[in-house]
Ligand code: NA
C-alpha cells in the first residue's frame with residue numbers, strides 16, 4: 001500500500017537546497033520500497049515563503065522546506081538564530097542547526113510546539129556584495145542604496161548604507177536599471193543563479209558577515225507520528241545523510257558560480273583587509289546580537305542560552321568541515 | 336474520485352457557472368475551491384482558502400496596477416490623452432488603422448520600461464480606447480490593439496515572466512533578456528502590419544470614418560500642444576532609464592504627475608478627480624478578484640495532478656525534438672486559457688524543463704517560446720487578464736467585442752511562434 | 767440605490783484614498799532616496815498593506831457598481847423567468863464562495879493578530895492589519911451578496927449586469 005505525502009517549498013527546483021530535498025525524497029521512495037511516495041510542489045506553487053511552515057503545521061502539506069525567518073511569531077528562535085558574524089562555514093552551521101533542532105533544548109521544543117518535526121536544516125552559502133562601486137572601507141557604504149533584509153540590513157544600516165527591501169527578482173531588475181547601487185543578503189552561489197555577476201561592476205564579501213540564512217525540511221508532527229516506526233527509521237537515516245549531500249551539491253554549485261564570475265569581464269573582485277573586516281564587526285556585531293537576544297528574552301524565550309549553544313556547536317563542527325567560502329576558494333585557485 | 340474525474344468536473348462546473356452569469360472571478364474561485372476540496376485534505380482546504388486571498392495580493396510590485404490605471408484615468412479626464420491623439424491623428428490619421436498602429440507603438444515603447452503586460456494594458460487602455468472610438472474606430476480593433484499591445488510588456492525586456500523563468504530553471508537572465516529583444520520587435524511590427532491589413536480589408540475591423548491627411552503646420556502645433564503627455568512619458572520612462580526609480584516607483588511618480596497636471600487642467604472640478612480615484616479602486620478590485628479566483632482555480636487544478644501528468648505524458652513521447660517542443664508548448668497554450676502564466680511556469684517547469692534540455696532544445700529558446708504562450712493566454716477567453724484590465728480601464732467596453740478583437744492577434748502570435756520554432760536563429764543569433 | 771450599495775460605494779472612496787496614500791508615500795520616498803539617500807522606513811510594507819486594503823474594500827464597491835466581469839453569452843438570450851433563476855443560482859454560488867473565504871480569512875486574521883505576525887524585511891511590520899482588511903472586505907461582500915439573494919428570492923428582478931458588467 002502506497003502513502004503519498006505532499007511536499008511543498010517556496011524555492012525553485014534549481015536551488016541547491018531543493019536538489020537536496022529531491023535526493024532525500026528519491027532515497028526515501030526507494031528505500032521504503034514504494035510504501036511512501038511524494039507529491040512535489042516547488043516554487044511556491046502550493047505554499048509561498050510565508051506559508052510553508054504554517055501550512056505544514058496545519059496539514060495543508062505533509063512536509064515542506066521553508067525559512068523560519070518568515071514566521072518569527074511561530075518560530076522565534078529558529079527564525080533569528082542565524083545572525084551575521086557567527087560563521088562563514090555553511091556546512092558547519094547547517095550541521096549545528098540540525099543537531100540543535102533535533103536535540104531536546106528550547107529550539108527542539110519550539111518546533112514541537114509549532115506542530116512540526118524537523119528532519120534537517122541547510123544553510124545558504126555566505127553573504128556576498130554585488131555593487132556598482134568598490135566597497136573597501138566602511139566609509140564607502142555611506143549613502144549606498146543596497147538591497148538587503150534581516151540581519152544583513154541591520155548591519156548595513158548601522159554603517160550608513162540605506163538598505164532597501166526587495167525580492168530577488170525585483171532587486172535584480174532594480175539593480176540593473178540603477179535604481180539601487182548594490183545587492184546583498186545574497187548567498188555566494190545563488191547570486192550567480194540570478195545573474196548578478198553580469199550586472200555588478202564589483203563583488204566581494206566585505207565585512208565577512210558570513211552565513212545568514214537557513215531553510216529547514218520539516219514534517220507535520222501528526223503526519224510524522226502516523227508513519228510506521230520502520231518508515232520513520234528510514235526517513236531519519238536518509239535525513240542524517242543530508243548535510244553530506246548538501247556539501248557535495250553546494251561544492252559543485254560554488255564551483256559553477258566561480259566559473260560564471262570568472263567569465264564576467266567587467267567584474268572586479270574586492271577583498272577587504274582583516275582590519276576593515278574587524279571594524280565592520282566591532283561597530284555592529286554586539287548591537288545586532290544583543291538586540292535580537294534581548295527582544296526574545298523579554299518575551300521569556302531563552303535566546304541567549306540557545307544562541308550560545310548554537311555557536312558552541314558551530315565551533316565544534318568547523319574544524320572537521322571541508323567547506324571553503326566562495327571568494328576565498330576563488331582566490332586560492334590558480335587562474 | 337480520480338484526478339482526471341475531478342478535473343473534468345471542474346471544467347463542467349466552470350462552464351455552467353459562467354453560463355448562468357456568475358462573475359468570472361467567483362466562478363473560477365468557487366470551482367478551484369471545489370477542486371481543492373475533492374483532491375486534497377480538509378485541513379489543506381481550510382489553510383489554503385484562509386491564506387491565499389492575502390498571499391495573492393500582498394505583493395509590493397502589484398501596486399503598479401492601480402497606479403498606472405489611475406495615471407490613465409487622470410490623463411483621460413484632464414484631456415491629456417485627447418491632445419495626444421489629436422497629434423497622432425494629424426500625423427497618421429489618414430493611414431488606415433494608423434491610430435491603432437500608434438497605440439501599438441506606444442505600447443512597445445512603454446514595454447521597454449514595464450515588465451508586465453497588465454501594467455502596459457492598464458496605462459495605454461484608458462488613454463487610447465476612447466480616442467480611437469471618437470475617430471470612428473471599431474470597438475474590437477481598438478480593444479484588440481490595446482490588449483494585444485499590452486503583451487509586448489512581457490516580451491520586450493524588462494520582463495517579469497523571464498525573471499521567473501530564469502529563477503525557476505537556472506537559465507541566465509541576461510541571455511533571456513537579450514534573446515527576447517528581436518522577437519519582441521518582430522511581434523510589435525507584426526501587430527502593426529496586422530492592424531493595417533485588418534483596418535483595410537476586414538469588414539469587421541474597418542473604420543467607419545476616413546480621416547483626411549493633415550498639413551505640416553497642424554502636425555507641428557498638435558505635437559506641441561500634447562506637451563503634457565510627453566512630459567508624463569518622459570518622467571515615467573526617463574526615471575526608470577536614468578535609474579532613479581524602479582518601475583513600481585515610476586508608476587507612483589507618474590500617477591502623482593498626472594494628478595498635478597489634472598489639478599491644473601480641471602481647476603476645481605473635484606468631482607471628476609474623485610470619481611477617477613473611485614473608478615480606479617473599483618477596477619483594481621475587479622481585476623484582483625479575477626487574479627484571486629484564477630489563483631484558487633490553478634491550485635485546485637494542480638491538486639488533481641492533471642496538468643503535471645499531462646506534461647509528463649507529453650514528455651515521454653518518443654518524437655523528434657521540434658515535435659516534442661510543439662507538444663510541450665500545447666499544454667501551456669490550453670492551460671493559458673484559464674490559468675495565469677506565472678503559475679503555469681512554476682507548476683510545469685520542474686517536469687518539463689529537464690526533458691527539454693535532454694532533447695537538446697536550447698533553454699533560452701524555450702524560455703522565449705513559453706513567454707509567448709503566456710502572452711497568448713492573457714488575451715484568450717475565458718480568463719484573458721489583459722482584456723479585463725482594458726475593460727477596467729475603460730468600463731464601457733464590451734468584453735465579447737474585445738475578445739473578438741484579440742483573435743487576429745492570437746493568429747499572429749501563433750504564426751510568429753511557428754517562425755521562431757523553425758528559425759531559432761532569430762532568438763539565438765547573438766550566441 | 768439601496769443603502770447597502772451606497773455604503774459600499776462609500777467604501778470604494780476609502781479604497782480610492784488608499785491609492786492616494788500610496789502615491790503620497792512612493793513619490794517622496796523616491797525623491798528622498800535619490801537626493802539625500804534616505805528611505806522612509808517601512809514604506810514597502812506600508813504600501814503593501816495599503817494595496818491589500820484598497821483591493822478588499824474595493825471588492826464590495828465593485829459588486830455594488832456591478833463591475834465584476836461576467837459572461838453574458840447565455841443570459842442575454844434567456845426569458846426573464848429563466849434569467850431570474852440563473853441570477854439566483856449565480857448569486858447563491860457567489861455567496862457560498864465569498865462567504866467561505868470570509869469565514870476562513872477571518873480565522874486567519876485573528877490567528878495572525880493573536881500571534882503578532884510580522885513581515886520579514888528591513889523593518890518588522892505587523893501583518894495582521896492587512897489580514898483584517900482581507901477578512902473585512904470579504905465579509906462586507908458576503909453581506910451584500912446575502913442582501914442580493916434575499917432580494918432575488920423575494921421575486922425582485924436581478925440587477926442587470928448590462929453590457930457585460932459595465933454597470934453604472
Ligand atoms: Na517589458
Ligand code: NA
Nearest residue numbers: 672712715718
Ligand atoms: Na486566457
